[in-house]
Amino acid sequence: MTRTTWPTTGLSYGGDYNPDQWSPETWEEDIRLMTEARVNIVTLGVFSWGNYEPEEGRFEFEWLDTVFDLLHAAGIAVDLATPTAAPPIWLHQKHPEILPVTREGMRYWQGGRLGWCASTPIWREQALRIVEVLARRYAAHPALKMWHVSNELGGGNRLCYCDESAAHFRRWLTEKYGTVDALNQAWGTAFWGHRYVDFAQVLPPRDSETVPNPALKLDFERFASAALLEHFEAEAAVLRSITPDLPITTNFMVSSNPSVVDYARWAPRMDVLANDHYTIGRDDAREQELAMSADRMRGMRPDAPWLLMEHSTSAVNWQQRNRAKLPGELVRNSLGHVARGSDGALFFQWRASTAGAEQFHSAMVPHAGTRSKIWADVCELGRHLDALGDVAGTLVEPASVAILMDDESHWAWKAGPKPVNDEPVWKAARDVHRALFDANVLADVVPPWADLSRYRVVVVPGLFLASDDTARSVRAFAEGGGHVLVTFLSGIVDATNRVRAGGYPGAFRHLLGILSEEFFPLLDDGGLALDNGWRAGRWSELVHADEAEIVARYADGDLARSPAVTRRALEGGGSAWYVSTELDRVALADLLSGLLADAGVSPSAEVPSGVEAVRRVGDDRSFLFLLNHGPARVHVPGSGRELLTGRDVEDGLDLDAGGYAVLRER
Numbered sequence: 001m002t003r004t005t006w007p008t009t010g011l012s013y014g015g016d017y018n019p020d021q022w023s024p025e026t027w028e029e030d031i032r033l034m035t036e037a038r039v040n041i042v043t044l045g046v047f048s049w050g051n052y053e054p055e056e057g058r059f060e061f062e063w064l065d066t067v068f069d070l071l072h073a074a075g076i077a078v079d080l081a082t083p084t085a086a087p088p089i090w091l092h093q094k095h096p097e098i099l100p101v102t103r104e105g106m107r108y109w110q111g112g113r114l115g116w117c118a119s120t121p122i123w124r125e126q127a128l129r130i131v132e133v134l135a136r137r138y139a140a141h142p143a144l145k146m147w148h149v150s151n152e153l154g155g156g157n158r159l160c161y162c163d164e165s166a167a168h169f170r171r172w173l174t175e176k177y178g179t180v181d182a183l184n185q186a187w188g189t190a191f192w193g194h195r196y197v198d199f200a201q202v203l204p205p206r207d208s209e210t211v212p213n214p215a216l217k218l219d220f221e222r223f224a225s226a227a228l229l230e231h232f233e234a235e236a237a238v239l240r241s242i243t244p245d246l247p248i249t250t251n252f253m254v255s256s257n258p259s260v261v262d263y264a265r266w267a268p269r270m271d272v273l274a275n276d277h278y279t280i281g282r283d284d285a286r287e288q289e290l291a292m293s294a295d296r297m298r299g300m301r302p303d304a305p306w307l308l309m310e311h312s313t314s315a316v317n318w319q320q321r322n323r324a325k326l327p328g329e330l331v332r333n334s335l336g337h338v339a340r341g342s343d344g345a346l347f348f349q350w351r352a353s354t355a356g357a358e359q360f361h362s363a364m365v366p367h368a369g370t371r372s373k374i375w376a377d378v379c380e381l382g383r384h385l386d387a388l389g390d391v392a393g394t395l396v397e398p399a400s401v402a403i404l405m406d407d408e409s410h411w412a413w414k415a416g417p418k419p420v421n422d423e424p425v426w427k428a429a430r431d432v433h434r435a436l437f438d439a440n441v442l443a444d445v446v447p448p449w450a451d452l453s454r455y456r457v458v459v460v461p462g463l464f465l466a467s468d469d470t471a472r473s474v475r476a477f478a479e480g481g482g483h484v485l486v487t488f489l490s491g492i493v494d495a496t497n498r499v500r501a502g503g504y505p506g507a508f509r510h511l512l513g514i515l516s517e518e519f520f521p522l523l524d525d526g527g528l529a530l531d532n533g534w535r536a537g538r539w540s541e542l543v544h545a546d547e548a549e550i551v552a553r554y555a556d557g558d559l560a561r562s563p564a565v566t567r568r569a570l571e572g573g574g575s576a577w578y579v580s581t582e583l584d585r586v587a588l589a590d591l592l593s594g595l596l597a598d599a600g601v602s603p604s605a606e607v608p609s610g611v612e613a614v615r616r617v618g619d620d621r622s623f624l625f626l627l628n629h630g631p632a633r634v635h636v637p638g639s640g641r642e643l644l645t646g647r648d649v650e651d652g653l654d655l656d657a658g659g660y661a662v663l664r665e666r
Contacts, residue, residue, distance in 0.1 A: 005247050006272070007077050007145035008040045010389035012307060012344025013382055014076070015364055017042035019067045020051045021353060027067060030351065031074050033365060038382030041077040042350060043309070044068075046151045047113065049083035049130060056090055061137060072143035079249075080144055082134065082235050084127045085151035086113045091126060098123040101162035104207045114156035118227040119168035124234060131235050135242040147243070148309075149235045149250040152276060153228045154260040159220070161204045165227075170199050172223045186496040187215040214416035215497045218465075221411040225261040233269060247271035251309040256292040256430050258410035264447035267300040276310035276348070279333065281323030287612065287629045288437045290333060292430065292445060294340035296405065298396055299446035302454075305343035305393065308334070313347055313374045314362035322360075328658050330377040331384065332627055335660050338388070339614040339625035341396045345385065387643050388662060394618040400601040401436060401443040402455040404474075405429050409448075409465040412497045413489075419519045423538065428462035428487045428582070435588045440603035440613050441596060452477040456599040460486040466507035467495040475511045481572040483599045485592075486512060487579045488539050504541065505578070512578045513547030513568040520558055527584075529555040530564050534587035540564070541580040548578070551591075565591070608634040611655065615665075624663040628655040640665040 006012070014034070019027050034042070044067065045052075053059050071078055092099060092110035098120045099108045108115060116123045138144050177183040180196050189195045194213065196202060204220050205212035236248045249272040252263045267273055275297050279286040297306045313330050315322040325333070334345035352363035366374045405426070413425045429445070436443045444455075448470040452458055458477055463470075471491065478484045491507030493499055500506025504516035520540040522528070527537040530552040540559050548568035554560050565583075568576045575598065583591065596602075605613035610630025616623045623643075626636055637652040641664045653661055 005245070006305075006343065006392070007079060007247065008344070010040070010392050011338065011385045012041045012346065013037075013385045014039040014041040014350070015043065015347035016046055016310065016349040017044055018047070018349060018351070018353070019044075020048055020063065021355075022351065024066070026351075027070060030365075031070050031076075033370070034076060034350070035074055037364065037379050038386050039076060041079055041145070041344075041346070042071065043079040043081055043148055043346065045083050045134075046081040046148070047083065047086040049086055050088035052083060052134070053088060053130065054090075056094070059133070068138065068141050068143050072141070076143070077145040078141075078143045079146040079148045080134070080138060081148040082127075082131045082150055082239075084116070084130070084149075084235065087115055087123075087126075095122050095126070097162075097164075098126075100157050100160035101165075103159070103161050103205070105161070107162070112156060114150075114152070116157055117160040117162055117165055118157070118231045119160065119162070119164045121164070124231065127231070128234060128238055131238045132242070135239055139243045144243075144246065146272065147236075147239045147246055147248040148274075149232050149239075149248060152251055152253055153232060154225070155253055158228070158260045159224050161206050166202075166204050168227060169204055169220060169223050170202050172226065173202060173219065174199050176219075186498075187213055187219075188498060189213070211416055214412070217415035218408070218412050218497045221415070222262070222408065225265070228261055229266055229269065232266070236269075249274045249307070249309075251276045252297070254293055254296050256289045256296075256433070257424075258426055259407050262407045264300050264407065273297060273301055273304070273306035274309035275306065275342075277308065277337070278310075278312055278316055281315075281319055281321060285434060287332075287336065287627070288434050289430070290336050291340060291437055291612065292433045294337050294342065295403075295433070295443060296445040298341040299402075299444040299450065302398075302444060303395065305395070306341055308337045308342040308345050310346060310348040311337070312362050313364055313366070313378065315360075316362065317358060317360040324362075326658070327373045328377065330374065331381045332658065332660050334381055335384070335625060335662070336612070336627055338385075338391065339396075339612070339616065339627070341616075343392050345381065384644050387646070388623075390621060390664070391616055391623050391662075394616040394621065394623065397442065397604070397615045397617050398454060399442040399444045400456040400599070401441060401459065401596075402450065402452060402457070403429055403432055403443050403445045403459045403461060404448050404450075404463050404470075405445050405461075406448050406463060406465065409463050412465040412493055415497060420521045420539070425462040425464050425489050428489070431582070431585075431588060432459050432461045432485075432487075432592070435585065435592050437612070438589065438609075439593070439596075440605065440607060440611075441601060442604050442614065448473070452482070453480075455482065456601055457483045457485070457596065460484065460490045460508065462487055463490040465493050465495065465497065466491040468507075471507035471511075474508065478511060478570055478574045478576050479572060481574045483575045483577075483595055484511070485577045485579065485595060488541060488581060508576075508578075511568075512566065512576045513545070514563070514566050514578050515544045515546060516541040516580060517544065518542045522557075528557045528581060530587070531555040534565075534590065535584045536564065536581040536587065537584065538582040539580075543578070543580050548576075551577075554581075605638070607636050610634070611636060622665040624665055626655060626661045626663065628657060628659045631657050633657060633659075636661075638663050638665065
């Protein structure tokens with residue numbers, strides 16, 4: 001049972017604070033500026049183990065005691081991190097065996113972060129020791145409101161191929177399969193004669209002259225996620241034994257791309273779901289990618305708010321070219337996350353570092369100080385979040401559309417050679433979400449085991465791996481009157497990464513009433529025409545529409561006159577669509593428009609093109625978030641009280657290009 005006590009009153013605002021990088025004189029200035037910006041929470045100590053314990057057994061906590069007291073006196077809560085994201089130098093030198101080993105057999109050296117293997121006993125012992133020391137020292141401090149286990153788990157130590165990991169992997173496999181014969185059957189080890197006669201023979205998919213068994217590779221990915229979760233739970237158990245009333249979280253790294261660990265399976269173990277999100281400068285639809293990431297977070301737990309634990313005030317330092325945000329963009333990004341379910345906006349970090357690996361990563365207090373657009377936006381966001389206090393605890397209105405997305409499916413796709421090896425299958429989910437975003441139709445991005453009964457439309461985009469349970473769930477949804485859209489490369493393999501024989505798209509073929517006998521990926525980007533005027537590209541299939549009507553055929557190319565898009569009407573009013581090619585944006589929008597109309601799904605609000613509209617609701621209140629991503633000033637209908645300016649609205653309001661508003665609706 002998770003504890004959901006929120007760490008702040010109202011929406012949370014702040015970020016990572018690293019006072020150990022600065023002098024005590026700067027601490028005093030920091031507290032003054034935090035108060036000016038209306039910060040109400042900071043995350044402390046993410047990378048501070050080496051400053052807590054510079055030598056084994058010798059602790060220096062006095063500086064942290066002072067910072068705790070300063071923050072508490074200013075009314076600022078502490079989200080205290082366990083410092084296991086960065087083992088100290090002395091630990092690496094005393095126990096180099098804790099450092100991860102690459103697939104090629106090279107052990108990493110000291111100098112990075114997350115330099116540890118989750119399977120190494122000495123690491124677990126040392127990690128839990130420092131967690132207990134920290135918890136006992138600050139358990140009773142009134143500023144402490146939440147625990148933050150480590151940092152971005154898996155973001156550097158996701159896979160380790162050392163002997164300890166190999167032994168742990170074998171224990172995990174033994175528990176999962178029970179017998180080595182069951183493992184051989186699941187992995188199809190008859191191929192290449194790689195049959196095992198004992199679990200002791202199994203090794204991780206280390207480097208070899210050819211590709212590893214795809215089923216072995218997939219299970220190792222699953223194991224790695226489970227091993228990191230096991231470590232999280234070990235740290236959390238220590239914290240719960242000492243501070244049973246405080247919530248515990250860790251920061252996910254959920255975006256529109258596959259995640260490094262299976263966060264959807266981690267989510268039930270968190271008291272508060274938290275995410276780190278960073279926009280990509282070269283992305284031509286950054287606002288939509290942000291929205292999809294937030295919709296994935298909400299899809300893991302639709303019945304509770306989540307927390308944006310990190311994002312950037314402006315440029316980051318890890319992309320090829322790091323784009324600075326324009327004036328107002330910081331605020332608009334933050335409000336976009338809040339609109340879609342976050343009860344706050346936190347940043348990495350409070351004050352920009354002048355040294356170290358992230359010295360050119362933007363922060364709430366930039367190198368230029370308070371005479372900057374960043375500081376102006378930081379203060380404006382603080383005022384806005386303060387004005388939106390009544391939004392805290394509300395939920396995003398229920399979505400009528402679900403998009404199924406699964407990290408295991410993506411791992412299965414990457415686990416061996418495929419019909420195309422230069423394109424990501426998960427792009428299909430992004431394309432569908434972008435079409436819905438452009439139409440202002442809210443969608444939850446959910447794992448395949450989610451309850452689908454709350455939705456009217458379920459989209460299955462590029463879900464390469466689909467278990468039998470997933471196939472049954474989608475079928476039951478459609479036969480109960482729901483509308484299903486399945487795209488190419490869905491349902492191809494089962495839960496063991498074995499191809500489903502009998503024709504594509506295996507898991508969903510009977511529901512769709514079609515059979516695809518062969519893939520015809522395009523070898524160039526010339527594209528395809530369909531006979532109803534739609535355009536497509538990248539992919540095509542030889543499809544037989546056995547029990548489905550043909551919505552569109554290929555008009556040219558190798559498969560001219562063959563079915564490209566089909567629809568099967570189901571008893572009970574539902575439908576099952578199949579799209580065997582990659583439709584372009586115009587065609588996909590047209591298809592979805594008709595499907596949504598059939599399902600009775602309408603936009604969140606009638607607003608001009610380029611305006612994002614999302615509603616959050618409580619028992620007696622409703623808030624409409626409006627974000628203008630377009631290039632021109634527009635008029636948006638609505639009535640109520642606009643909370644960011646405090647003015648009453650009767651006949652709608654005007655939004656400048658890049659502008660934003662939050663309407664408490666009547």
